[in-house]
Amino acid sequence: MNIIDGGITSPLGFKAAGVRCGIKKDKLDLALVYSDRSARAAVAYTQNKARAAPVEVMMKDNPKTLRAFVINSGNANALTGPRGIEDAQRMRTQVGQFLNIDQMEVGVASTGIIGRFLPMDKVSAGISQAIKELDRGAEPNIDAAKAIMTTDTKMKTFACQVNLRDGTLVTVAGMAKGSGMIAPAMRTLHATTLSMITTDARLDRDPEVRWQAVMDSSFNVINVDGDQSTNDISAFMANGAAGGMAADDDGAFWEAVLWVAKSLAKAVAIDGEGATKLIEVIVTGAKDDNEARAAARSVVASNLVKAAVFGADPNFGRILAALGNSGSDFDISKVRLRLSNGKSVTLFQNGAPLIIPGSNDETVARSILHEKRILIELDLGVGSGRGEAWGCDLSYEYVKINASYTT
C-alpha cells in the first residue's frame, strides 16, 4: 500500500467541488462529489432515534448505487419536521436535475446547528455553483473537504493506492469532518461525523457487510464527548473506473479502505473540540474482539480519564473504573495497565497498583501524559480478544466551544 497526497477526487472518475453558499458567514459550506459513472455504494447512518432530515431521506431509500453526494455544513437540518424532509429531498432532486442523473443516485447529508430550517434559496444557488465548478484534481478535493467542516480546526483527507492481485492499480481516498457530538455507532441501514470514501476499484457485490466491519474498526470506536449525533453518515462509493479484476475479495484492497477509514477517524479524534492530545487505547486479553472494543470505547469515553489526561495526571484508577463500567469481562488479578509513548510504564498489575506517589515511575507516567499522543494498553487477562479505540482529552476549550455554539 502506497500512501499518496490526495483526496476524494484522486480515484479515477471522481470530481468534486466546495463552494460558499452563505449558510456560514465567510466559509465554504457546500460540497459536491460526483462520479462519472454509477458507483456501488454502502451508506452507514447514526443510530440516534432523533435523526436529521437528510438521514431520514437517505435511510428510506438506502441507495445501493450512487453518482453524486451533496453535503452542506453550518446547518444540520435536524429536528426540522416535514419542512426539513422536503428541503433534504429538494437538495437531492436539484442535484439530479442539474447533473441529469437519477435523483435516487444522489446522496444528501448536512452538519451544523440543530433545529434550524435550511436557507433553501442559498442552498439551491450553491448547488448550481458547485456543479459549474465540478472538476478533478487537488484543489476541488481540498475545497470539498473544507466545505464540510464545522468546529473542525483541520481538514481531514487521506488517500492511498494498492495493486490488486491481478496488478490493477486502484486508489482509495476519503474525507471526513467531525469535532464535537462525536460518539458514533453507525450501522449500515439502520452514523455527526460525516465521511465519504471513494475508490476506483470495481466491486461486483454489495459491500454493506464489509463496510460495517470497516466502520466498527474505525469511526465507531472514536469518542470526543459521548454524544452520538443526529446526523452521522458515512458513505462508500466504488465506481470501477480503474478497470481490472473485481476487488470484492481482495485483502489488500480492504486493508487500504480500512487504512483510509482509520486515518480519517483518528484525525476526527485528534481534532475533537478543544482537544490537546490524542488518546489511543489498545485492549488485549479480552473474551472476544467485541468485548475488547467495548472496553477500549468505555475508557476513551470517560470524562474523568479525559480530564486526567488533559492535566497529565496519572490517575490510573479512573481508567480501571471506566473498564469496570464497560460491561466487558476481566480478571482484576490478571489485569495489566501500561502507559506508553516511546517510554513505557506499568501502572497496575497482579491486582494492585505498581506506581507509588513520588516514585520515579510516577514521574515517567507524568512525562508520557505530557506528550501529544498517549497510548493506554490494557490487558484483561481472560482471553485473546483485541480491540482499539481513539479519543481526545477534555479541556477548558471544549467547555468554551460548547457553552456558546449557537451564538
Next chain:
Amino acid sequence: MNIIDGGITSPLGFKAAGVRCGIKKDKLDLALVYSDRSARAAVAYTQNKARAAPVEVMMKDNPKTLRAFVINSGNANALTGPRGIEDAQRMRTQVGQFLNIDQMEVGVASTGIIGRFLPMDKVSAGISQAIKELDRGAEPNIDAAKAIMTTDTKMKTFACQVNLRDGTLVTVAGMAKGSGMIAPAMRTLHATTLSMITTDARLDRDPEVRWQAVMDSSFNVINVDGDQSTNDISAFMANGAAGGMAADDDGAFWEAVLWVAKSLAKAVAIDGEGATKLIEVIVTGAKDDNEARAAARSVVASNLVKAAVFGADPNFGRILAALGNSGSDFDISKVRLRLSNGKSVTLFQNGAPLIIPGSNDETVARSILHEKRILIELDLGVGSGRGEAWGCDLSYEYVKINASYTT
C-alpha cells in the same frame, strides 16, 4: 411530614462521630455511625465491575442487620488487591472489637483517590478516637457528614419527621457525599456516592425491595460526569427505637424516606464538581416510567447539554439528540420541549423548532438558562410514563478539578 434541622443522629438510638485521622492533610476524614440496638438494614452497591475493597467485603456478607458503619474519605481503597480487602476487613473487625458488637453488623465504606493503599495505622487510631467521641445530637452529625466529603463543597444532610398511622412519631435522616464520578446505578446486593439513611422506625420485614425503589427514584437518576464509581454505596438502617407500629407498609413513612433520599441526591447533583447550576429534567408521556427515567437520565448525562446550560445557550437540539440516544420511544411529531423557571418557554413542538434566533422567546430561554436551577420538561407523546433526573452543568472548573485530582 415535617422537615427538621438535623442529620443521621436525629433518629432515636443513633450516635455518630467524625474525626481527623490523617489520611487528608487538615480535614475530617473518618466517620462512624452507631445504633444502640440492631437495625434492620439494606445496602445498595455500585454495579461497576471494578469494585473497591470495602464494596467487595460488604457484598460478600450483605448484612441484613447493622449496628455500626465506618467510612473514611481521602482514599477509596479501590484497586488495591488482596491487601485492600484485608484492610477493609480490618476496619470492620476493629470497630466490632472496640464497640463489643458482632463485626458482621459493622458496615464499611471508603471514598477518595483510587489505587492507593490505606494508611492503616492512621485509620486504626482514627477508629479508636471516633469511638471515644461517639455521641448523639447536632455536632457529631455534622462532623460525620463532613468527614465523608471529598471534592464536595457542601455538607449534605437532611432530616424529617412523620407520624405513622398509629400516631408514632418517627424520624428519618440521612447524609451523603458526592461531587465527581457520579452516575450511580446502584443495586441492592448487586452503589462514589456514599449515603446513609437512618431512622428510628421499626421494620419487621427486609426493606431491600423498597430500598431499591427509593434508590431508583433518587441516587440512580443523578449524573455529574457519567462515570459510575468503583465505590458507590448507600445504606439504610432502621433501628425501631421510636417504638409503635411497624412502618413496613406505611405510605407516609416511605414518602419521608424518599424525601430524604431525593434531597440528598439533588444536593449531590448541585454540588457536582465545578457545577454552577442544577439541571432538573422531567419526562412525561413516555411508554412507561422506566423509559421516562432513561430519557431523563440521558439528557442530564449529555456533555453537550451540560456545556450549553453552563453557557446559557438555548441549543435545544442537543436535548433532543440526547433523547434520541436514550433508547426510549418517542414520537418526534408529538414531542414537546419546554424550559422553565418561574418563566416558561416552549422550544420544540409538532416536530419543529418554535424559537427563532433573535426572537423574544429566545431571549426568554437565555434568561431562564442564566438561573441557578433550570427545569427541562420533555413530553414524549407516546404514553403516560413519567420520570425525573438531576444533574449539573459542565464548567471550566470541572476540567480544572479533574485535571489535577491526585496532585
